Amino acid sequence: MAPALLAAIDLASYGQTATQGLTPQQLTYVSNVFARVTPETFDEALSHLQQSVGRYTNYLGATSLTTDQIVSLLDAGAAKVFVSAEQLQPLLALNIDQDRIVLCLPGRTREENINAIAGTAVDVYYHDVQDVGLVEAWLKEYGTDRPDVFISFANPSLESTILISKLKGIPVIPAQSLTVDSQKEPNLLSISKIIMANATSDRPDGLFTTLVVDERRTALGLVYSNEESVAESLRTGRGVYHSRKRGLWYKGESSGDVQELISLSLDCDSDCLQYVVRQKGRGFCHLATPTCFGQYTGLSRLQKTLQSRKESAPAGSYTARLFNDPQLLRAKILEEATELCDAKTKEDIAFEAADVFYFALTKCISAGVSLEDVERNLDAKSIKVKRRQGDAKPAFIAQGDSTNGVPPKSGTQTEAVKEAASIPKSKDDPAGTKDGRIAMKRLLTANETPQTILKALQRPSQRSSDKIIAICNPIIEAVKSRGDAAVLEYTHKFEKATSLTSPVLKAPFPESLMTLSPKTKEAMDISFENIRKFHAAQKEEKPLIVETMPGVVCSRFARPIERVGLYVPGGTAVLPSSALMLGVPALVAGCKKIVLATPPRADGSVTPEVVYAAHKVGAEAIVLAGGAQAVAAMAYGTESISKVDKILGPGNQFVTAAKMIVSNDTNAGVSIDMPAGPSEVLVVADASANPTFVASDLLSQAEHGVDSQVICIAVGLNEAQLTAIEDELHAQAMALPRVDIVRGAIEHSITLSVSTIEEAMKLSNEYAPEHLILQVQNAEKVVDLVENAGSVFIGQWTPESVGDYSAGVNHSLPTFGYAKQYSGVNLGSYIKHITSSNLTREGLAAVGPAVMELARVEELEAHRRAVSLRLGVA
Numbered sequence: 013m014a015p016a017l018l019a020a021i022d023l024a025s026y027g028q029t030a031t032q033g034l035t036p037q038q039l040t041y042v043s044n045v046f047a048r049v050t051p052e053t054f055d056e057a058l059s060h061l062q063q064s065v066g067r068y069t070n071y072l073g074a075t076s077l078t079t080d081q082i083v084s085l086l087d088a089g090a091a092k093v094f095v096s097a098e099q100l101q102p103l104l105a106l107n108i109d110q111d112r113i114v115l116c117l118p119g120r121t122r123e124e125n126i127n128a129i130a131g132t133a134v135d136v137y138y139h140d141v142q143d144v145g146l147v148e149a150w151l152k153e154y155g156t157d158r159p160d161v162f163i164s165f166a167n168p169s170l171e172s173t174i175l176i177s178k179l180k181g182i183p184v185i186p187a188q189s190l191t192v193d194s195q196k197e198p199n200l201l202s203i204s205k206i207i208m209a210n211a212t213s214d215r216p217d218g219l220f221t222t223l224v225v226d227e228r229r230t231a232l233g234l235v236y237s238n239e240e241s242v243a244e245s246l247r248t249g250r251g252v253y254h255s256r257k258r259g260l261w262y263k264g265e266s267s268g269d270v271q272e273l274i275s276l277s278l279d280c281d282s283d284c285l286q287y288v289v290r291q292k293g294r295g296f297c298h299l300a301t302p303t304c305f306g307q308y309t310g311l312s313r314l315q316k317t318l319q320s321r322k323e324s325a326p327a328g329s330y331t332a333r334l335f336n337d338p339q340l341l342r343a344k345i346l347e348e349a350t351e352l353c354d355a356k357t358k359e360d361i362a363f364e365a366a367d368v369f370y371f372a373l374t375k376c377i378s379a380g381v382s383l384e385d386v387e388r389n390l391d392a393k394s395i396k397v398k399r400r401q402g403d404a405k406p407a408f409i410a411q412g413d414s415t416n417g418v419p420p421k422s423g424t425q426t427e428a429v430k431e432a433a434s435i436p437k438s439k440d441d442p443a444g445t446k447d448g449r450i451a452m453k454r455l456l457t458a459n460e461t462p463q464t465i466l467k468a469l470q471r472p473s474q475r476s477s478d479k480i481i482a483i484c485n486p487i488i489e490a491v492k493s494r495g496d497a498a499v500l501e502y503t504h505k506f507e508k509a510t511s512l513t514s515p516v517l518k519a520p521f522p523e524s525l526m527t528l529s530p531k532t533k534e535a536m537d538i539s540f541e542n543i544r545k546f547h548a549a550q551k552e553e554k555p556l557i558v559e560t561m562p563g564v565v566c567s568r569f570a571r572p573i574e575r576v577g578l579y580v581p582g583g584t585a586v587l588p589s590s591a592l593m594l595g596v597p598a599l600v601a602g603c604k605k606i607v608l609a610t611p612p613r614a615d616g617s618v619t620p621e622v623v624y625a626a627h628k629v630g631a632e633a634i635v636l637a638g639g640a641q642a643v644a645a646m647a648y649g650t651e652s653i654s655k656v657d658k659i660l661g662p663g664n665q666f667v668t669a670a671k672m673i674v675s676n677d678t679n680a681g682v683s684i685d686m687p688a689g690p691s692e693v694l695v696v697a698d699a700s701a702n703p704t705f706v707a708s709d710l711l712s713q714a715e716h717g718v719d720s721q722v723i724c725i726a727v728g729l730n731e732a733q734l735t736a737i738e739d740e741l742h743a744q745a746m747a748l749p750r751v752d753i754v755r756g757a758i759e760h761s762i763t764l765s766v767s768t769i770e771e772a773m774k775l776s777n778e779y780a781p782e783h784l785i786l787q788v789q790n791a792e793k794v795v796d797l798v799e800n801a802g803s804v805f806i807g808q809w810t811p812e813s814v815g816d817y818s819a820g821v822n823h824s825l826p827t828f829g830y831a832k833q834y835s836g837v838n839l840g841s842y843i844k845h846i847t848s849s850n851l852t853r854e855g856l857a858a859v860g861p862a863v864m865e866l867a868r869v870e871e872l873e874a875h876r877r878a879v880s881l882r883l884g885v886a
């Protein structure tokens with residue numbers, strides 16, 4: 013540690029009034045400040061710390077404060093606090109960096125002092141020392157490896173002074189010398205005297221080499237000082253040096269390029285001074301450059317340019333436009349931040365980070381914030397004791413993962429971010445992290461009104477469908493009117509696949525694009541076959557034929573929908589399993605044209621597993637796009653993407669909203685399977701359920717996305733049983749790679765505690781979950797009570813994930829409670845039914861009178877005559 017000046021002051025001068033010596037500004041001339049804090053002055057000390065952190069080092073005597081108060085002082089920027097022996101243990105128990113604690117010990121017997129510091133690495137302050145020789149002896153014996161030793165002597169003239177150990181040679185300004193009016197010279201003179209008394213020149217002329225640096229510690233130039241120039245500098249608060257030609261040199265006096273003094277200090281061996289100054293005017297050098305070594309570079313250069321643009325920008329300056337358009341600036345910061353997140357190579361990361369710095373600094377300069385302010389903030393954060401967990405907010409988790417979530421470059425992005433941020437938080441634990449614990453909110457239904465229970469069961473993403481629709485509409489319109497070009501634009505923007513030049517990959521797909529490991533291939537083949545079997549079994553082999561009256565034959569027969577578009581999600585996770593779930597039934601149904609759409613990876617390619625699935629189901633093309641743009645492309649068709657008759661497949665809120673929009677457009681002529689949005693699961697568990705299994709099922713859906721929701725209905729569980737599930741959930745969640753996503757989903761997930769299975773099933777039917785898991789006794793019988801659910805998983809050996817991948821059932825299922833009116837994807841989703849009637853003359857004679865009478869009632873005469881003319885009746 014470089015020797016530094018220590019000004020020992022009392023708190024009265026720590027505020028604004030400076031009755032004890034130095035003004036707050038002058039305090040920065042010294043590097044270290046010591047002040048005592050009492051319970052009465054605690055608040056003032058806190059606010060002072062916040063303002064002064066980074067300007068000088070604060071040492072605080074805190075021997076009469078509580079542990080909490082001490083932690084707050086450290087947190088607010090105190091470099092070290094001086095504590096008593098009683099205060100030490102509770103602080104050590106909090107694992108606070110021992111380098112920031114100074115234990116105050118009376119400078120008495122050797123044993124007492126050595127015992128007090130045994131087993132710690134804290135600094136020591138020996139106060140009221142009678143005999144410095146004794147302290148030196150202790151330290152030699154025991155404490156020389158301690159970070160710092162402070163000493164105060166019993167000598168009354170130094171009574172209130174904290175001295176940094178002479179052993180370390182750090183100069184000290186005694187408090188007494190600072191107790192006169194700050195405006196008068198003796199104070200400042202005493203500082204300069206102390207500095208010079210501790211400095212040793214290594215030059216024959218006795219001058220001190222002096223390095224002049226700016227606020228960011230960039231070297232401006234090299235000059236010389238002596239006692240007179242240092243004293244003048246402190247007195248005037250400016251850069252004053254000693255010129256070997258001209259003597260005392262007030263920098264900038266003739267040129268106007270003056271310097272404001274920030275601080276001064278000695279180097280490690282006390283033969284060189286460093287002045288930290290704020291340079292005004294054109295710069296430090298007589299050649300009017302900022303430094304004697306040339307121009308500023310990097311951030312300092314950028315800051316200077318931005319500051320000058322703010323003062324007067326040339327016509328057409330982009331920076332000036334940013335200063336005047338906060339919306340544009342905001343959009344650029346968000347855009348560049350996202351691009352930085354997606355950058356992969358060293359060059360790209362440097363490129364994108366530079367953009368982020370440029371726009372961030374523009375924001376700072378427009379608000380009068382300098383790099384110095386920002387760096388002080390960084391320093392303040394670096395010494396914080398109570399650190400935040402550092403988890404991302406749910407709103408950003410969804411966007412933070414892999415290829416998803418590049419916000420649009422316009423104002424719509426703001427809406428998307430706000431939207432995600434509006435995901436409701438539990439009122440008991442607004443952060444969703446009870447001490448970092450991942451825990452679902454709990455509700456004992458017996459204590460709640462039905463309304464409260466229903467509200468707690470509300471899906472997170474339902475609240476904002478208007479906003480999502482407002483984001484999707486312009487995307488759909490753009491694709492409708494500009495076709496391929498618009499699709500590509502959105503893919504470049506959202507997927508960052510900027511090298512992509514065509515939005516479609518046509519079959520036959522090259523082998524090289526679907527090379528899989530034998531294990532993956534086998535797993536896909538097994539799943540394919542099971543899905544095929546289950547869906548093939550749903551086939552109606554023969555038309556339905558019914559003779560309703562003699563000679564009146566009605567029939568119904570099935571035909572595949574000709575052209576289907578299958579959306580395979582690929583935002584937060586790539587889901588080749590969805591390609592199988594959607595493609596296999598299309599193949600079994602006999603659809604003539606199968607088109608898959610999926611967001612490509614940033615390099616424009618598609619996951620080989622998805623290509624393999626597309627190949628196996630006989631898809632004619634893969635649309636390389638995601639979200640609303642993919643849905644619109646399939647609904648309306650583009651130059652290179654075929655229009656389809658029906659769009660199927662799950663997706664996030666943008667995909668689901670886009671599907672709804674196009675299916676409502678009568679000109680599009682396209683239908684959809686159902687609203688299949690963010691995954692959800694409801695587990696009904698009774699005392700027979702294994703907590704490990706219950707937690708694992710809940711987490712398997714929570715990991716899909718922050719907008720997923722998982723519900724546990726606990727039937728007759730006691731506190732210990734509920735806690736067992738919660739403990740498992742937390743422990744398993746913390747071990748998951750997608751723990752941040754899980755944390756977001758769990759924030760709006762809930763455990764409902766009920767007494768009976770009937771009550772549980774009533775609530776489940778009301779919620780109508782996408783997946784329902786029954787981990788209860790006689791689970792198979794409980795299925796009788798199921799009225800609404802996408803797919804049911806029965807008993808403890810049936811995890812939901814078997815349905816997601818390989819059992820054979822379909823995983824594309826209704827969410828948002830639409831299980832009340834929709835089925836999940838099944839063979840019927842790819843088929844339309846056509847009915848036919850076939851009558852003989854006798855048949856028409858039998859049913860004709862009824863037809864004619866009803867046509868008469870409806871006053872539709874042509875209808876009536878179509879029968880009467882055939883039968884030859886009036």
Ligand SMILES: NC(=O)c1ccc[n+]([C@@H]2O[C@H](COP(=O)([O-])OP(=O)(O)OC[C@H]3O[C@@H](n4cnc5c(N)ncnc54)[C@H](O)[C@@H]3O)[C@@H](O)[C@H]2O)c1
Nearest residue numbers: 428581582583584638639662663664688690691716824825
């Ligand atoms: N219900 C089901 O049957 C089922 C099955 C599988 C998956 N899922 C769900 O599907 C979802 C998949 O979502 P995903 O995000 O991972 O992939 P996704 O493919 O559905 O969505 C990614 C696309 O969203 C669009 N997008 C992202 N941010 C946007 C923004 N701010 N503005 C406009 N568009 C934006 C982009 O176009 C991107 O390509 C998950 O919620 C998962 O739970 C549901």
Ligand SMILES: N[C@H](CO)Cc1c[nH]c[nH+]1
Nearest residue numbers: 587589590691692816823
């Ligand atoms: N559980 C999802 C349906 O909500 C489907 C899926 C695919 N991969 C894994 N899970």
Ligand SMILES: [Zn+2]
Nearest residue numbers: 691712713816
């Ligand atoms: Zn799943």
